Amino acid sequence: MSSLDFIRIDCSRSLSGAAQAVWFAANDQREIPESLQPGAKRNQTTGTIACTLFAILFACTYGPVSSAAEPSATPAVMPAKHATVFKQYCYDCHDSGAEEGGVNLEDISFDIARNIETAERWQKILNAINSGEMPPEDSEPISDKAKIDFLEDLSTRMVVARKLLSDTGGEITMRRLNRREYQNTIEALLGVRPDVSSLPDDQATAGFDTVGASLFFSSDQLENYLATAKATLQLALANPRTVKSRTVRIEPEEEYTPHYANALAALQDNIKRATAWKSQSEKPASEFGFLDEYAAKKSLENSKKWAPQLEQYLARPETKTGATLILTIKDGGYTKIKFPALGPENAGNYTIRLRAAAYPDADPRFQYVEFSSGFGSGRKHLGWRKVTGTLEEPELITFPIEHQPGEKMQIWVHQRSHQDRGDKNLWTIDQQNNGIGTPPGVWIDWAELVGSEPDPNGAATIAARKRILPGKPSDLSDERYAKKVLHDFAVRAFRGESPSDDYLNRLVQQYETNRAKGMTSTDAMIGPLSIILSSPSFLYMVESTGNDGSPELTDAELAVRLSYFLWSESPDQELMSVARSGQLSQPRVLFAQTERLLADPRADRFVRGFVHQWLQMERLDMFQFDGVQFPSFDNAVRANAREEIFATVHHMLAEKLPLGTLLKSDFLVVNDVMADYYGVPNVDGHEFRKVNLPADSRRGGLLGTAAVAAMGSDGLRSSPVERGAWVLRHLLNDPPPPAPPNVPQLSRLAGEVLSARELTKAHQEEPQCAQCHQKIDPIGFALESFDASGMWRDVETVMVGERKKKRAVEFEIDGSGRLPSGEQFANYQELRDAVAKHEDDFAMGLTEALIEYGLGRPYGFTDQDLANQILEYAKANDYELSVFIHALVQSKPFKTK
Template sequence: MKTLVPFVSLTRRGVLSVGLLSVLVTAAGADTLAAAETSEVRQALMTNQHVEVFAKYCLDCHSTDASEAGVDLEGLPLTVSQDIATANMWQKVLNAINSGEMPPEDSEPMTDADKAMFLEALTDQMVIARKILGDSGGVIPLRRLNRREYENTVESLLGVRPDVSSLPDDQVGAGFDTQGASLFFSSDQLENYLETAKAALRLCLIPAEATASKTRRVEPETKQNEAYQKYLDMLLDQYERSLAWQAQDEKPPSEFGILDEYQAKKNLSQYQDWSPQLKEYLQRPETKTGVTLMMTIKAGGYTTVKLPTLFDSAPGKYTIRLRAAHYPGTESRFHYVELSSGYASSKKRVAWRKVTATLDEPEILTFEFDHKPGQREQLWLHQRTHQDRADKNLWTIHQKENGLGTPPGVWIDWAEVSGPEPDLAPTEAAQRILFERPEGVEEDRYAVEVLRRFAVRAFRGTPPDREFLKQLFGHYDANRKAGQTLVEALIDPLAITLSSPQFLYMVEEDREDTRQLSDTELAVRLSYLIWSSQPDDELIRVAMSGQLSDPAMLDQQLTRMLADAQHSHFVRDFVHQWLSMERLGMFQFDGVQFRSFDNATRENAREEIYQLFMHVMHESLPLGDLLKADYVVVNDVMADYYGLDPVQGHEFRKVPLPAGSPRGGLLGTAAVSAMGSDGLRSSPVERGAWVLRHLLNDPPAPAPPNVPQLGRLAGEVLSARELQKAHQEEPQCAQCHRKIDPIGYGLENFDVDGMWRNKEKITTGKARRKKIHQFDISPSGQLPDGTPFASYFELRDAISTRQDDFARGFTEALIAYGLGRPYGFTDQDLADQILSAAKAKNYSVRAFLDAFVHSRSFQSR
């Protein structure tokens, strides 16, 4: 079988055209192998009992003789997994019955019992059929680097992180972004890759003149006091003009600078509501020498300290220092200073620091910021926010309570920015690319050697062929003759190298049969598994010596790579996709109902998951600690959020839990609770499905199309359990909800934001008509295997006993992520081998990785 892969065709005139490189992908014998193995595994079958129901309701209209609408179901094979066409037809049957389209209204209706039995059976068989028919037969497809791998790889070569905003984001609907079949490439992307590479090369090879490091201090009180005084004066002026107009009857409002009566009332109201906070702020003695961080109702929303701009010509590492103190008695989350970058609503949260000192003895806090080449950054200091309407809504609530608004949390005396300390990575990369020309070597010969050496590194140890190198030199030569400097002339051919298939694709030589990877190919596969980037010099050196395939050397290199900071790419990229953590950023959470679940909490809750996994991995703890543990891995933000003993510092660390705590393990994290919601209400079905999919390795079937709306319940306020029970009344929904919902009920003591609750509260209406409805929570239920539980704690205990199922799901995900294709039934033996090896070592993460990288599948093509 052949796969066509776009590539760059080079001409001496410097013109880029899109051609096709025919790359052989091993497929000989794959169909035969798949067929042989399929016969040994369970098939997706409909039984005679199901056929009787099918015949009773469907074949009168869709038989060979009748064939209404051209649909003949009489000859439809009962082996659902027989082939794609058969499975597709069964899927249409499932969809038609699920949606209520079939049987039609003028036919005999299906009884609820028949419908539930038939749909449950067919749904289960479709799950099996998808696994069988979606299996790759063990073939690992040729794949290009996904966007994050491309970023990491270019940065490893150039010391500059490229701007990849014009490149495909490679977000897949299911599975991992390493799946070769999902990593498409079109001809119009070539120019984007080329321009992206050129921009990064210019930053590396033609850097701006180094900027001397210096310290710039900001004394923010002058501008802030001036701005608030100006705003207060404006409110007062509008107030006085409105009063003056109301005090007479002769002149129109326009002579007082007022539009109409509505504006006059608004001016009076705003001054009465907003001015007390501004007056109180300006009267504070500490605001004469610094600024108080607080939420305001004015434009901007909250007090900020604008730091000196970091220009694109001055990249490097910067240190931000500030002298600060907190106000006792205010909400603890306002005792944090937030550092953000950007402008307006596009600000990015960078980091947080907790202020523990009081006004009588302020402290010095420090942030570090890595300013990338070619970028312009505006940094800000402010309090923690939701950065949406919730902040202003909360201010209004507080204003009605205290007459002033949200109480302030932090005072900042001054702030300063020091830097840049030069980032040596681009300089070192440039020196390596443009190595010192040996004495007596001509310029053209030097240029060829620069291109050759760079191509070897870019192609991950594989030398470029002579014709490719010749064409690269043609581009260089044309640029040189056009008057460009040597360095400028090299940028085009170097960019072409970074846009070629040998760089963009993880190229492995194809043969007609399965073969052992070469050591350099194994190095590439290993480095992209652990680092999401290309092999470093050490790994290439070992591979080139032929030693990497030696088990002892492979162990040594894996240990070295897991000790390198780059291994965090595996943790973040794999764990994020494995646990479907994209849901954490999908919804806007109600900031009034869930006041503490602000941006800081959400971002640190996400980081908590990564840090928990990293702790389990580095400490050689059993994977089961992700199911239940007597500790959490948190920083000060999350320790405060969970109400644990105070934790000093923003670094994550292991913290023991008190007896009876609902925390410990994934189920007790705020992130998992939040992902099982829509930002307003918890969702038992989302939570139950997540547990089945990720903890029990028993994924439910996909939701049917055209799920019927429960119109009869419109306007009613129901508890989560009542709402889900209503769904179970529909036969097409019941078979899945009976399996999913009970698990979700067991997690209902966690609110949307992951905080513990004893009552489910639902808010309806707005403003003065707002009403809060409360429902008792009944967390009892059972797992699909019949194991009962009466509470969240019993549910967690029951799930923690299923470590083997959890480990199998983890293994299947690791195989899919590492081999770049969906897990299939032909991977069963590989999964069994990995599990056996890992179980013997207490299911440590390292044991899974060891068994995987040593496996024949990982080391074969």
């Protein structure tokens, strides 16, 4: 029997009656009706696994997903005045008599949300007019005023209609664990963090990765889940090895100074031979060791460019006793400290120790050491440490490293690096200015890698292994022992639910088959255990209907929902103990447990998972920043700019601060990297902490962060449109309609040097664009006071020309405008003040997002009462951030299937 057969058994173990009929029909590989295929394409015949899972979704969804009753006066109704547009411009071709293209506009309902078919017809109308396809060129064009009014009304109402028609009516679809949750849950069960790179990413471009309707599943993915579970179990159940701790010490002057001396000698030899050839040009270059004349000339040019840096490097007295971290174009990029690779068998915790000093006249960016791992060109940045020691009094720097089981790891120490070719381009500019290259920032006397050290989680890892495979009692047969092991593990994996006897017996049969093949007891157990970890009862958060058919969650199910909401993993022992006592659903007990979960370090998963998706922070990684134009926005700033947002939210939760803190505050939560970037003095250390700001500071609040500014750019220029739309969407809860298709290209402006305001305002000349840009652009123009990397500027600088012919053109920044609600502002500071007054709107946006993330389904208009209740409670408590979470957890929808 295959592993997939076992999983089918698990799928069907709790189904009965009609549900089993659906189950067995699905396993017959028949085509599933469209009504049973949430999110599936029409007329798509699925394989056994896909059919199976959709059947489970149908059978285990408690109550049909029904459309909520439409309100009597829906706002998704086009004003009747627009019938004149159809009559004047469209009926010649699209009335009941002509119906060109099968389109009859005489019978279309102006209630856009009447049904999907009606909404789709209106969408086609919107697309046709936006693109200029209709009216056709040989017909009378719609007047600009009529077109703008029509498109503005239709676009706005389409947004409302989409929300109405996509609403789930309050039903929560059973969903599978997303990749984050799967990884955390496996680690909690096995004590080993799995490699999930082959599993679906689940990061949604819009919405959240907790929404069940978007968490699809296929047979290919199931095979990946099986392979991942098996590989992780092999690591978790391997005989523990005692790795003796040792210290690997590197003396850079022994490892690297001879290397650079040889490199310099090679350059000097190139110069000598090329010069000799040049003086005897009648002889071919090949006689001097070059391929041809071009190679000789290029070698002479480059060697003269590269040699001075190495000459200076070797002339420094400190390189006789250590290494200076520099960027070298000639010899492999950065001067690095490279430790011996750690193999899969060397898992554990390590510490890097450095004795280091900073050059006082160096660029502050280079007074840091950067730690990374990886092989070849691929690098993972592990962290940064600022060096404050001097050459006279170096300091000892330590940096912890965690090496995961089953992985290979190469650890490097080098100077702070930029994206792509940024630092190499900067080196070229420095070399042109000083004849040498980028000056060094840090000197390292010696470096050590110590480990593996005693793992503080080692006891937990061993305990996890013993919980999976406890010692076999002498009075138990091998079969009974296997059954007990598999039963107990399945109960934990299935979050308290017991497997059926039939399912369990078949797992035991596979174990015995494996034993008959000569496998050890441990190896024979890996197959059945991996099946448990690939079964829907593990991969899906199953919520039963209960014995009485009650729609309310049981206390155990409530514990699961709460834990995955705040920890993205299964409940811990204390939470399940409270649930088993039947007290978790009591408001005071539930409040206390929610507070406990929020105070636990695992709540960081909620902050990262929710905030990253709520604020659409994936844009922070979408573009490479030009290292020459933005030399300070390197890997360290990009990574720590994201951490700044998370650290600020953590601080707000810990200190019970109001939500408005994110709109405007008199403090930052930063570390040394971000403090240096912002020019905030006296911040030492890599830990994030609260730093008070002067009253006139431009920072404080999301709008003043480097992360938000960078997300509103393309790595070269800031984008007023992106920034304005982001503020409307996330801070004012007034999202603009989606951009129309076939936005007219501004080709007529090609070659002109324009400011961002001039370039953006050109779109407003197009009627289909003006409706949105009039709302978005003023906000974006005020944010032009920050460049693409979030640094303050008084003028906008646009680089024009090619390479060496590039020149800077400056434009004055006009940050004046008004919000859609009417408030005027003259500059960025006044914009921030105006936005800060919209805390109610911001709170509503947060509430809608929190409901969607926490309940695992899109926010819909039937959630309005819940949102109002949460807001009322939160406002009475000064919009304290944690209060929103408590209000949702205490709500009836959170406790309902």
